[in-house]
Amino acid sequence: MIEKANLEVFADTLLELARKDKDIIVVTSDSRGSGKLTNFGHELPDQIIEVGIAEQNLVGICAGLSAVGKKVFGVSPSSFLTARSLEQIKNDIAYSDHPVTLVGISAGVSYGQLGATHHSIHDIAVLRAINNINIVVPADNFETKEVIKAAINFKHPLFIRFGKKPMIKLHDGDHNFTIGSGIKLKSGKDLAIIATGETVQRAFKACELLKKIDINCTLISMHTIKPFDEEIFLNSISKVKAVITVEEHSVSGGLGEKCASVMMQKNIHLPFKILGFPDEYMVNGSQKDVLDHYNMSAEKILELAKNLIK
Amino acid sequence: MSIKDLELKSIEYRKKILEIIFNGGAGHTAGSLSCIDILNVLYNKILNINPNNFSSYDRNHYIQSKGHSVEALYTVLCDKNFFSKDDLLTLNKFNSHFIGHPTKKIPGIEHNTGALGHGLSVAVGMAIGLKLNNKNFKIFTLLGDGELSEGSIWEALLSANKYNLDNLVVIVDRNKLQITGRTEEVNPIEPLKDKFNSFGLSTREIDGNSVHELNDVLSFTPFEKNKVNVIIANTIKGKGISFMENQVVWHHKVPTEEQYNLALNELEKLKINIEND
Numbered sequence: 209m210i211e212k213a214n215l216e217v218f219a220d221t222l223l224e225l226a227r228k229d230k231d232i233i234v235v236t237s238d239s240r241g242s243g244k245l246t247n248f249g250h251e252l253p254d255q256i257i258e259v260g261i262a263e264q265n266l267v268g269i270c271a272g273l274s275a276v277g278k279k280v281f282g283v284s285p286s287s288f289l290t291a292r293s294l295e296q297i298k299n300d301i302a303y304s305d306h307p308v309t310l311v312g313i314s315a316g317v318s319y320g321q322l323g324a325t326h327h328s329i330h331d332i333a334v335l336r337a338i339n340n341i342n343i344v345v346p347a348d349n350f351e352t353k354e355v356i357k358a359a360i361n362f363k364h365p366l367f368i369r370f371g372k373k374p375m376i377k378l379h380d381g382d383h384n385f386t387i388g389s390g391i392k393l394k395s396g397k398d399l400a401i402i403a404t405g406e407t408v409q410r411a412f413k414a415c416e417l418l419k420k421i422d423i424n425c426t427l428i429s430m431h432t433i434k435p436f437d438e439e440i441f442l443n444s445i446s447k448v449k450a451v452i453t454v455e456e457h458s459v460s461g462g463l464g465e466k467c468a469s470v471m472m473q474k475n476i477h478l479p480f481k482i483l484g485f486p487d488e489y490m491v492n493g494s495q496k497d498v499l500d501h502y503n504m505s506a507e508k509i510l511e512l513a514k515n516l517i518k
Numbered sequence: 519m520s521i522k523d524l525e526l527k528s529i530e531y532r533k534k535i536l537e538i539i540f541n542g543g544a545g546h547t548a549g550s551l552s553c554i555d556i557l558n559v560l561y562n563k564i565l566n567i568n569p570n571n572f573s574s575y576d577r578n579h580y581i582q583s584k585g586h587s588v589e590a591l592y593t594v595l596c597d598k599n600f601f602s603k604d605d606l607l608t609l610n611k612f613n614s615h616f617i618g619h620p621t622k623k624i625p626g627i628e629h630n631t632g633a634l635g636h637g638l639s640v641a642v643g644m645a646i647g648l649k650l651n652n653k654n655f656k657i658f659t660l661l662g663d664g665e666l667s668e669g670s671i672w673e674a675l676l677s678a679n680k681y682n683l684d685n686l687v688v689i690v691d692r693n694k695l696q697i698t699g700r701t702e703e704v705n706p707i708e709p710l711k712d713k714f715n716s717f718g719l720s721t722r723e724i725d726g727n728s729v730h731e732l733n734d735v736l737s738f739t740p741f742e743k744n745k746v747n748v749i750i751a752n753t754i755k756g757k758g759i760s761f762m763e764n765q766v767v768w769h770h771k772v773p774t775e776e777q778y779n780l781a782l783n784e785l786e787k788l789k790i791n792i793e794n795d
Contacts, residue, residue: 272643
């Protein structure tokens with residue numbers, strides 16, 4: 209079933225929560241339109257701070273608002289938010305331990321043909337190397353709504369990123385969402401797929417194709433990259449013949465390398481493949497075309513799975 | 519505290535700054551000496567921040583954006599009983615929280631600084647937050663003049679002006695030197711007052727080593743309703759020690775034992791002059 213874009217769910221959830229809590233403040237860098245926060249601005253003008261195109265200032269102001277008790281969401285395209293203002297994230301948010309939520313919109317390659325300046329395929333890697341910031345990449349509307357609700361009273365720095373395309377419904381409603389705990393969406397003994405964010409949707413479709421040819425998959429939505437849920441990861445790979453990771457991110461420093469590092473250090477040796485973007489001048493195209501090109505379509509994941517468990 | 523008491527306090531603080539830098543084997547000597555009179559007046563006359571009210575949002579706030587002059591800040595906070603003199607003597611020792619830039623691990627410090635160009639945006643966020651909370655408290659922040667080359671400072675000033683932050687007091691420690699040399703040679707920032715005023719701010723220029731002038735200017739903010747307050751505090755880097763004044767080399771230099779004793783003697787003479795005045 210097709211639902212809304214995670215971006216819309218984020219904006220709707222935040223508005224709903226902010227109506228009841230005047231301490232919730234959103235800070236934007238000329239990004240209220242891209243962040244679907246235009247309605248928020250009209251309805252709660254005193255709860256939105258606009259700094260113009262100045263991401264470093266945005267992050268510093270978020271820290272200051274938090275320092276006097278506000279519940280702050282800094283919203284800006286993930287590419288600029290996590291590269292232009294990386295030092296502010298490191299010092300003013302993470303090192304200073306301000307419980308600010310930074311929301312990277314239009315993450316991964318969701319800007320499509322706008323090209324590499326606008327893509328954020330580095331954000332998970334750079335923030336993984338910053339002490340004291342949690343990273344969440346929700347896979348669908350349910351996870352997005354839950355992480356925004358959880359963010360309100362979260363006690364430490366949090367980074368959330370997502371894209372802007374409508375999502376399919378992945379959860380049947382009886383899953384619990386907790387920051388730091390992955391969610392098992394499917395159980396199977398042949399293969400484990402560990403995915404994060406919107407690529408979980410593609411992995412989900414791949415699992416359904418694989419089931420038709422009698423390959424049963426375990427699928428984990430690893431929505432929290434940091435802190436990493438080692439328990440669910442090790443559990444999910446304990447009986448399978450191979451492991452595939454999928455992420456809308458560089459293969460350097462993301463979910464896949466984290467999984468590889470855990471396996472190596474636990475002496476677990478299984479056929480293993482990381483799907484993500486290679487270190488090259490990337491192909492141009494829509495988000496869908498770029499993901500397909502780099503082997504992250506359901507069909508390509510199916511082929512890879514067949515080869516890995518042969 | 520009278521002006522004469524403040525002047526004597528500045529002498530005492532200067533001695534303590536030199537002591538902890540000499541003892542700790544490192545420190546930003548000259549920059550701490552240039553801004554200590556500003557911190558003296560802030561903490562003894564203006565801020566009313568103490569260990570009892572520190573945990574509350576409802577008070578005035580101070581963010582030291584030029585974090586490297588942390589020895590001046592430690593000295594004043596110690597005098598305000600945030601921690602003991604023994605704690606302060608752990609400066610730069612292994613596993614001490616007293617490091618070369620401010621951290622919130624030290625009682626009395628509000629924000630972690632050190633990388634330049636950060637404190638002003640944080641202060642702007644706090645000033646906006648206090649206004650949203652309908653509180654009449656003020657935010658004071660101290661910037662270095664070399665720090666003004668950071669673009670983020672000017673981003674923050676645009677926002678401060680937009681939000682009419684007359685509860686924000688931006689003080690520039692205008693000592694005219696930075697690690698490489700004179701600010702006007704490294705990257706000229708003059709005419710500074712005109713720059714600030716063109717941003718819509720209300721700017722005053724004073725002798726930043728005069729506790730009398732500092733007290734006068736800091737006692738009456740806002741200068742203009744709905745306008746950000748900026749104070750260009752003209753100071754002397756290394757102020758108070760003849761052989762350190764205006765010398766680039768003292769940016770991050772530790773005195774030898776002989777230099778340390780000479781410096782203490784000079785300060786003692788200044789103290790006697792003030793007492794006899």
